[in-house]
Amino acid sequence: MQLEQDLYIRLIETTDQTAVITREEFISTTDKIIKRWLNEANEDVPFVVLTCGEKDMGKSIFTRYLINRALDHINSTFGLTYFDCDIGQCEFTIGGCLSYTDIETPLLGPPCSHIKSNAKSDRLLYYGFVSPQPAPVRYLQYVNRLRQLWNIDHKNANKKRSMIVVNTMGWVTGLGLELLKEKICMFSPNVVIQLRNTLVSHQDRNKMPDLTLEWLLRQPVFAPYRDKIKMNNKRQQDYDGQLSYEYIKIQSAAVSDPIHSHRPKLYGRDHRLLATWSYFFTSPDLSSIHLPWSQLLHVFLLNKTNKYSDVIPNTLERSIVALCSSEKFEQLQKSAMNVNGIYRLLNYEDELFDCLGFGWIEHCSNDTQTYEIYTPVKSLSNINLLACGVFDTPDEFQYMFNREKLK
Template sequence: MKRKAEKQQPAAPISAIAARRAQQQQQQQQKIQVTVPISPTPDAESDGEPPSKKARPSPAEDRKRSNGRQGTAQKKSAVARIREKKSEKQPAKQIKSKPEVSEPPSGLDSAEEASSDEESEEYTGIASDEEEEDAALDGAGDDSYESASNLPEEVENFALSKTRLNKKNVVYGNESTLCVRIKEKMNLALVGQYDIWVKRGVVSLMGAKLHPSPNVYRVYAPATHSLPVIKCVSGINGYAEVELTSCHNGIYRLKDLSPLYQRVWNSKTETAADKVTLKGSSRRTFSVLYTSSDDPLKRHLRPLHLDKKWSATIKVLSQRGGGLRVFTCGPKASGKSTFNRYLLNHLLSPAPQTESGYINTDGVAFLDLDPGQPEFSPAGEIYLAHLRSPFFGPPFSHPTLEGSQNGTIVRSHHIGATSPKEDPDHYVLAAMDLMSHYHRLLATYPQCPLIINYPGWIFGLGLEVATWLIKSLGISDVVYMSERGPAEVVEPLGQAAREVMVPLTTLPSQPTDYVTRSSAQLRSMQMQSYFHLSQPDGLSNPIWSETPLIRNKSIFVNYAGPQQGILGVMVMGSLHNPDLLRDLLDGAVVAVVAVENPSAIASQPDNAETAGNLPAGVDNAEDETMFDERDEPNADPDSSVDDAASMTEPGPTPQLPSLESSIIRTAREDLPYLFVGAGCCTPLDPKASHSLGLAIVRAIHVSARKLELVTPIPTSKIRESLERGHGIILVRGQLDNPNWAISEEYYAARAAERRHHKLVAKVKKSKASGAAGPEAEYDLEKLSEVSETLRERVRRAGNVPWMTVVEDSGRKQGGTAHREKTMWKLRKKAYPGGDSETDW
């Protein structure tokens, strides 16, 4: 009887703090792993392949029981057993976690399409929620395009908000706006994107304390990261009042271009809070969630809570004011980026001067030395940023500060890889150059504190680099993000800190419980966001375009002849045969680097430095060689090369004398291969060069001697660099191939086809019922012709180089044939002649 009563009681939501404590006590417990049978496909991996990052076990040990149906010793909560009992007649739903992904189902029933709204639904109504999870989670092997979420079988019911909305605390609300009162010590968690305006009281959000002011802040709260929590710190009569407004900036439309952006934002389906504050269907771009079970898409959502030791350390560091120079390091996935984001927002909080006696008017400098997971730039770059306002969102919501009113990139260097271990010497030189520019920034902003973000490269040579930077950068504090050591790392860091007489603070790591995107997938999302983002004049926030890059206008640049626009092409890493340069460039991501001085070329003597010595200053040669502007205007991608050549401005571009001996022209294409060094291309000296941004080489027109580039770099920035006499060099590093760009047109075609199917379903339903409306005026014959056109577009979009579309129609679900699915298999090798066909 007791056991039966236990089954009848639903499990209460668990707080994130309680769950974390329970997880620490269950470190040795067996991880839960489940698999699903799928139909055989080419290059498919075995069912026993582990996920990209293992999910942690459920924290409530007393609510777990043996799973007899699975025949294993795995544990289940009481809620899971109740659900299982209710669905005994249904086939058990099993999920196979894979490191890379397949695309959602392509087949779409018209009746199902008509039941969803493409404009406001986060995931485009392809099927039911359970079918969407199956489609997103089906593995496609290591060489597939990209993978979606790695989700366990059961979703833990986590408490997200401490406030429930009712008529008393809802001031007003409509289809786009919600104004609520939050009691002191209470909080709200939201998923989606919104603008927040604090009207009364003081609230905290991701480390920032927001006071009543006219300022409106943009918040991005995707399901890929822990959800930010709005907490009332103090208020009038015990309440704070905030207004939340929907924002339409186009980033949610990126789901039509990549499956990685699907199931990221809030769903169309109303939550419990929406039913209280809305009448009719929801149109907001955000949703208030009380617990994780309120999520209609049943994702693993967690609140973003701060550890008490983190809060105490942030408070101590912020009291240093303008003298703060903090160096944050630690193992991978230990929470370094989250800690730095909290500290950054806390320092940038627009608090009244009477609160602490100190007000930040000079902003905060952010020295990001992590090329793998940068905060304000795409992968492969390290940079120095000057920030003036808090940022609320993951890195892919602000992949660049170009044109932003909240901050600027002071200087950036292209590392050419996601890890500094590829070239530690160049990495240290670049870091020292960025630090020298921070000291120049202090001349204008003397009270500007500095946050240094070091990557998870903390063992071996990475530890030597970290200790050397601690001794050389003139920092005030060292923060290490792990209380578990290891001792062979903490002791050298402590010794280096003692030598320069600065404190070393050790904080507990705060990793994410469930990882829905791997590091490679997050880089792809950030890179795709970077190339689709723009900052129009007059707008305070950026917007994203859902147009595939293949349909964007390109920039045509001469690489040979009297009107040459680039000085050369450099390939970082090992030595490559010049005959392979075209294969290395075609379809690759390259950095657009400005050469400020001829001394940037490593062939100059005494220019090479090592990580063990301070970088010697590069002589500022008086060579004022000027380069004529070679900024090509945007051209129609369908225009001929001859038409593009006619837009080239007259005037030759002289080459640097020091480059002539280092350039090798390829025999067939006449490409300028800039080769310097012995056995490999030595990077440019950071003292005399800097990165302007990234570009994708869309095509190489050999007959016209032109490169066709797609880049979000403003033409004004390139023009300004040329007016200063800088030369432009393209640098091909070892970054991931832009697989997402290759498949964008296909996904866009499929999305257009789905929208058309939904329209056809509405028209058929309207004509069958005889109801009057706009759908009844459509001609079904013309709609059928459009369907054929869209089907042909999908076929042509799938027939592109380096990509193979594999149809999987043999999967069974519940005794019936599953809809036809599409999986991406990319065949382009990362480097010609390499053994691997993947770039992960």
């Protein structure tokens, strides 16, 4: 078949040879953190551990190791939650998302093996980009919103003495460092763990500084975000001055093994593509649904030149969208542009939307004015928004969904 001739297979060596951390340092650090968590956490205030470091320093490896060892203590009294603020390489979702996930089982594989298509108790927010750079204020608003949602959910559920593990991005210079400071201020961690390269000079201005409390007080804030939340200088001093955390630096021998240096490695986009594959095609719940586009609000999160701004819904065909929900639907609809009964909001940043999952728009029917969408999401009744942002879409997806039709 011609269809089969158009497909190809790309093999990628997934063994990461770039980050080597001694097992003894892993054990001693994690044991120390877990002991503090068990002794200091209470039902009202979680014990927060924030991990940071440049790219390829082994943050994910260390975080998974910490979580897996902490799982030994999970019971009716102690809980464990993973906050993912790395929108470029998410651990439990496809790219462009912020989420928190209550952990109950070990993390034994790469991120694409942890994808949850139908998380019930977890929270998912769709930011729309794979980097904070296009909309850094909105990114921080999403981080803050996620933290607030955890507080609400924790208050309404059976309270536990929780440890929150916060994963951050590897962008740690310039604006990235300012955003990291704001995240530290938001989460008010008990412990900040930084993975550093022992072979890089501390005099290198392009490298990440030691994130000590002294650094925190010297580091400039991200003023546009503070202005957005109307934080005056007095409140700012109180806000930053109350922070106190234990700073732990783990040395990461980030040296490529010359024997294996010829092997291709997985980059951020590779991880996002694998996560997208996993989200749709490892779920037993993947099915085709039909949604009337007149009952949906179309939210476009891209810049003013986004390709969807002129003609919808046909331009959404064969693309991924975020299936979202908002209690302010009628209010948002009034401020939306209405073109032939299709409501759309362009470059909308004033509202943060809860994401229920994702869907692949296979077909737009002008006859029935409905979308044919493939999605593993079960709870469809609350979907009233389609959010369109940046998605890394595998080229082979069109063939895969054609196969689903033939089943």
